[in-house]
Amino acid sequence: MSQVINVSRRDFLKTGVAVGGGLILGCSLPLGDAASQSATQPATGTAINAFVRIGTDDVVTIIVNHSEMGQGVYTSMPMLVAEELEINLSKVRVEAAPVDPAYNHTAFGIQVTGGSTSVASEWERLRTVGASAREMLIAAAADSWKVDKATCRAENGAVIHSSGKRVTYGQIADKAAKMPVPKEVALKDPSQFKTIGKPMKRLDTPEKTNGKGIFGIDVKVPDMLVALVARPPVFGGKVKSFKADRAKAVPGVKQVVQIPAGVAVVATGFWPAKVARDALEIEWDDGPNANLSSETLLEQYAKLAKTLGKVARKDGDPQRALTRAAKTIEAEFAVPFLAHATMEPLNCVVDLRSDRCEIWTGTQFQTVDRMEAAKVAGLRPEQVEIHTTLLGGGFGRRANPHSDFVVLAVQVAKEVKQPVKVMWSREDDTRGGYYRPLWYDRIAGGLDATGKPVAWQHTIVGQSILTGTPFEAAMVKDGVDETSVEGAKDIPYNIPNVLVDLHSPKIGVPVQWWRSVGHSHTAFVVESFMDELAHAAGKDPYEFRRRLLANQPRHKGVLELAAQKAGWGTQLPAGQGRGIALHKSFGSHIAQVAEVSVSDRGTVKVHRVVCAVDCGRVVNPNTIEAQMESGIAFGLSAILYGAITLKNGRVEQSSFKNYPIVTMRSMPQVEVHIVPSQEPPTGVGEPGVPPIAPAVANAVFAATGKRIRSLPIRAEELKKA
Amino acid sequence: MKEKTGREGFSTFTLNVNRKDYKVAALPDTPLLWVIREDLGLTGTKFGCGLTVCGACTVLVDGDPVRSCGSSVSEMEGKEIITIEGLTPDGMHPVQKAWIEDEVPQCGYCHSGQIMSAVALLAENPNPTDADIDEMMSDNLCRCGTYQRIRRAIRRAAKMMAEGGKK
Numbered sequence: 051m052s053q054v055i056n057v058s059r060r061d062f063l064k065t066g067v068a069v070g071g072g073l074i075l076g077c078s079l080p081l082g083d084a085a086s087q088s089a090t091q092p093a094t095g096t097a098i099n100a101f102v103r104i105g106t107d108d109v110v111t112i113i114v115n116h117s118e119m120g121q122g123v124y125t126s127m128p129m130l131v132a133e134e135l136e137i138n139l140s141k142v143r144v145e146a147a148p149v150d151p152a153y154n155h156t157a158f159g160i161q162v163t164g165g166s167t168s169v170a171s172e173w174e175r176l177r178t179v180g181a182s183a184r185e186m187l188i189a190a191a192a193d194s195w196k197v198d199k200a201t202c203r204a205e206n207g208a209v210i211h212s213s214g215k216r217v218t219y220g221q222i223a224d225k226a227a228k229m230p231v232p233k234e235v236a237l238k239d240p241s242q243f244k245t246i247g248k249p250m251k252r253l254d255t256p257e258k259t260n261g262k263g264i265f266g267i268d269v270k271v272p273d274m275l276v277a278l279v280a281r282p283p284v285f286g287g288k289v290k291s292f293k294a295d296r297a298k299a300v301p302g303v304k305q306v307v308q309i310p311a312g313v314a315v316v317a318t319g320f321w322p323a324k325v326a327r328d329a330l331e332i333e334w335d336d337g338p339n340a341n342l343s344s345e346t347l348l349e350q351y352a353k354l355a356k357t358l359g360k361v362a363r364k365d366g367d368p369q370r371a372l373t374r375a376a377k378t379i380e381a382e383f384a385v386p387f388l389a390h391a392t393m394e395p396l397n398c399v400v401d402l403r404s405d406r407c408e409i410w411t412g413t414q415f416q417t418v419d420r421m422e423a424a425k426v427a428g429l430r431p432e433q434v435e436i437h438t439t440l441l442g443g444g445f446g447r448r449a450n451p452h453s454d455f456v457v458l459a460v461q462v463a464k465e466v467k468q469p470v471k472v473m474w475s476r477e478d479d480t481r482g483g484y485y486r487p488l489w490y491d492r493i494a495g496g497l498d499a500t501g502k503p504v505a506w507q508h509t510i511v512g513q514s515i516l517t518g519t520p521f522e523a524a525m526v527k528d529g530v531d532e533t534s535v536e537g538a539k540d541i542p543y544n545i546p547n548v549l550v551d552l553h554s555p556k557i558g559v560p561v562q563w564w565r566s567v568g569h570s571h572t573a574f575v576v577e578s579f580m581d582e583l584a585h586a587a588g589k590d591p592y593e594f595r596r597r598l599l600a601n602q603p604r605h606k607g608v609l610e611l612a613a614q615k616a617g618w619g620t621q622l623p624a625g626q627g628r629g630i631a632l633h634k635s636f637g638s639h640i641a642q643v644a645e646v647s648v649s650d651r652g653t654v655k656v657h658r659v660v661c662a663v664d665c666g667r668v669v670n671p672n673t674i675e676a677q678m679e680s681g682i683a684f685g686l687s688a689i690l691y692g693a694i695t696l697k698n699g700r701v702e703q704s705s706f707k708n709y710p711i712v713t714m715r716s717m718p719q720v721e722v723h724i725v726p727s728q729e730p731p732t733g734v735g736e737p738g739v740p741p742i743a744p745a746v747a748n749a750v751f752a753a754t755g756k757r758i759r760s761l762p763i764r765a766e767e768l769k770k771a
Numbered sequence: 772m773k774e775k776t777g778r779e780g781f782s783t784f785t786l787n788v789n790r791k792d793y794k795v796a797a798l799p800d801t802p803l804l805w806v807i808r809e810d811l812g813l814t815g816t817k818f819g820c821g822l823t824v825c826g827a828c829t830v831l832v833d834g835d836p837v838r839s840c841g842s843s844v845s846e847m848e849g850k851e852i853i854t855i856e857g858l859t860p861d862g863m864h865p866v867q868k869a870w871i872e873d874e875v876p877q878c879g880y881c882h883s884g885q886i887m888s889a890v891a892l893l894a895e896n897p898n899p900t901d902a903d904i905d906e907m908m909s910d911n912l913c914r915c916g917t918y919q920r921i922r923r924a925i926r927r928a929a930k931m932m933a934e935g936g937k938k
Binding site: 118119120121122251252254255256257258259260261262263264265267268270276300301302319320321322324325391392393394395440441442443444445475476672676679680681682683684686687705706707711712713714715717719720 | 780781802809810812818822856862867870878879881883908910
């Protein structure tokens with residue numbers, strides 16, 4: 051029976067000692083480039099630089115350095131190791147990695163889960179880790195049998211000699227740990243794969259169905275108190291003064307204290323803390339953002355969109371081409387701020403002592419969190435330990451460039467003499483900022499006399515996510531934040547004259563990556579407008595796209611597959627419409643066809659979504675299918691309902707009541723088709739999101755003749771007059 | 772409400788959770804959710820919204836699915852409360868088995884609540900139609916969008932139970 055556990059670093063060490071005979075494999079392995087190599091060399095010899103531990107009971111523990119937030123890394127990462135280690139997944143346990151340079155992302159150089167990169171980045175490393183361990187086990191067995199290594203092989207968790215002698219990994223692990231780490235290992239030819247590419251059941255399902263899985267919110271340490279923080283209702287606001295008499299009178303309340311982020315109420319449990327926080331009387335200084343409103347922002351953005359911004363891409367002479375085009379069309383699009391709204395509200399447990407700080411939380415961003423926590427605590431990063439729990443959804447929110455929820459918890463912990471769990475209510479979580487930015491786009495296209503697009507001019511207006519973060523230097527070039535224009539500046543269609551430009555106004559709303567980041571809006575704009583161009587050209591939207599993809603075989607491949615599986619061109623029941631969209635993000639190519647109907651009252655019902663995905667070599671087809679379903683549901687929530695709006699500097703939404711998400715009733719039937727591929731694996735966590743908005747919007751047009759240019763879809767704009 | 776405890780301002784209550792009696796001290800209006808999670812240490816029941824909107828905190832009270840974030844501890848004495856941990860001794864209720872078979876959870880946070888609602892649905896309606904499932908389950912939110920798998924797993928569990936898989 052496979053098992054997934056999350057243990058603390060302390061247990062990790064303890065277990066290591068207790069098991070005694072266990073094999074801890076160091077991983078000073080040759081990696082792709084110099085940068086990643088230096089990143090994986092620990093500065094000191096004390097770090098346990100390890101991914102594999104084999105117990106005398108033959109259980110193989112795989113330490114996973116990517117956070118499990120639903121995307122299946124606690125299964126796909128072990129699969130990569132298991133393939134080369136020659137073990138059955140049923141013998142595998144998973145542990146979350148502690149923070150250590152050994153566990154840094156191979157491309158990003160810090161410990162992070164994001165950008166839909168887990169499988170892609172570990173594809174080489176973890177297979178190499180498995181192969182290296184296998185070779186050491188074989189070497190140990192050969193040595194103890196006094197035979198040539200070449201006469202031994204590894205199979206199903208054991209080393210077998212050509213004579214038939216056999217020793218299990220558990221029996222030989224102790225000796226194997228002392229064998230030299232091979233300098234080079236050969237990786238299997240994919241034709242020999244036994245695990246990779248096969249549908250494997252998730253290792254974490256039992257814990258997620260019996261209540262035993264430990265999320266950040268479930269962590270309990272001895273003498274722990276619980277805190278809630280009253281934070282300013284306006285971003286950038288401050289406490290002017292507060293009265294805590296009524297709050298302090300609530301039974302169970304231990305402390306009410308001002309911290310940089312607001313006023314913290316510390317109590318024996320959530321409920322007394324909540325009751326007391328509600329009883330606080332706080333006078334706020336709203337600060338410079340007191341008048342922010344989404345409506346005004348949209349007006350300002352619309353004006354900006356009429357001017358040229360920083361150029362992200364320029365091919366040919368789009369201005370001239372537009373003037374000379376036989377037909378030109380123009381459209382403006384707007385999408386709102388969006389909250390991640392993970393099911394598990396943010397939380398973080400901190401045990402702060404004079405010389406160390408221990409943190410338990412569901413995070414995607416261990417290295418940054420450790421640095422930020424250390425700064426607030428006045429410690430060195432090495433004095434901060436982070437225990438990564440399961441994440442009750444991440445979607446980018448738990449990789450905060452400023453480590454907001456960790457910093458908040460350490461601020462509270464500094465004032466409390468006991469360990470403390472800092473919790474967020476649903477309202478805190480919804481109003482806490484770090485949203486997908488509000489975007490406004492203006493786009494113009496020109497067709498020649500035959501209906502071929504000859505000009506494309508796209509102006510994007512919205513806040514930069516990366517400016518002001520540690521990633522600005524690498525990812526903002528000449529004033530263009532790559533994440534603002536991704537999916538727009540790299541349109542796959544063969545159009546000779548293209549201009550993509552960007553305005554990045556500085557607004558006091560905290561923004562952050564939200565599942566699929568810039569693609570979450572660029573796909574909507576680009577693929578909706580492609581549909582408008584097809585219509586203007588009098589062409590079928592599928593054929594129109596297909597003909598512009600002569601040099602894009604993978605784009606074309608998924609487009610054709612989705613159209614074929616969806617029965618593009620066949621009759622739908624009366625009142626239904628079909629829409630298609632194509633988008634590449636995080637290295638993966640995806641096309642989706644949506645079938646919708648619109649009621650007389652203007653309510654959109656999405657009946658069916660057919661999704662074709664080419665994400666390179668398939669590691670676990672189950673995961674890919676699940677992530678496509680999930681991405682579609684996530685995108686659909688945004689299209690049908692999602693909007694965070696500001697009025698007088700205040701967020702108008704507070705919970706799932708006014709920030710609804712898709713339910714079982716509104717979830718369409720989703721069919722996923724995976725393109726077989728020999729290419730390296732690419733992302734699946736995010737790429738399912740971007741195409742669903744334009745696929746649905748285009749389907750609504752097919753059903754009603756009305757264009758959706760602003761999200762979420764508003765029934766009043768679609769209802770029958 | 773019962774006698775005062777050593778903890779100033781708290782009252783004691785006797786709760787029957789997963790067939791065991793517990794004495795707890797709490798503010799009388801404390802939602803059952805927090806007593807289950809913080810006092811009894813049964814963290815399988817999740818906090819999602821505190822507003823009875825998302826269903827992550829669903830438990831069975833006398834067999835009915837109840838949002839534990841919206842029911843105060845003082846109303847819970849004398850009732851039989853079952854949480855995800857108490858569904859079966861081995862975590863292998865047909866609904867849990869079906870959830871594993873159909874690979875339902877992703878992040879997994881909402882699934883204790885989903886499973887408790889599904890158990891209640893099948894207890895009342897052993898052979899639900901898709902419309903029945905939608906009706907009963909649409910108040911249990913899942914941000915990962917596992918809905919079509921939930922539906923599939925409920926159908927599978929119904930079949931297993933009809934074939935005698937029920938304990």
